[in-house]
Amino acid sequence: MTATPAYDPSNIFAKILRGELPAHKVYEDDKAVAFLDIMPRAPGHTLVIPKNPARNILDIDPEDLAYVAKIAKKVAIAAKAVFAADGVTVQQFNEEAGGQVVFHLHVHVIPRHAGQAMKPAASVMEKPEVLAEHAARLKAALAG
Template structure:
């Protein structure tokens, strides 16, 4: 299924041009127009899924092997010692386009990393969170 109002659906289908690295029947891998570092890529499913919670299991099963294949080629070609594999869900998490996509961001060892600040959580708090989430995990 495709969303006619979704810019990533239009890019994934080829309606809007992009610098495409790879394409198959399920995905298009493109260069990000506003890269976090040189070589920043996006993996776009050709089918529309708003986020991870809507992602089809068959498509999801193909995503990680493709991500690894692309990242391996990227590391070798760009001589980057590392990379981030990033996927945001919802506006609060930084998702700006409501079409599931995965970022592969090469890291050269000199730029600021995409990290979170470690916080604190007591054993009691973890137990309560575990109980609450576990009740929904059925």
């Protein structure tokens, strides 16, 4: 068994947290941020991340993980309503062999419609204006 590598503060989500890269944020507080995936597998595909550094489930503080789960639930409820979805897929991957691509813990919240397959992961970059519109609708639902 190999040891879990150390957290890399140069990962793309750490850069988003520091404001070095833009994101279509839909929720933010002192512990977590939720923003739209720029290559969504379905409309409204949102990522929920902790603000504290954590590579994945193998090294995250249990309280931070519980908090991210709490926000993921809040986002799932809002996204199901906003996108008139029939269901919601929630995914979380750990380490390369487990499907993780960005090494800052993140939970995918993906609104789903019956009979519609998700797009392949990281396959189609969504238009910025579509993301902005989806973010505005989701942000409003989360604020209310």
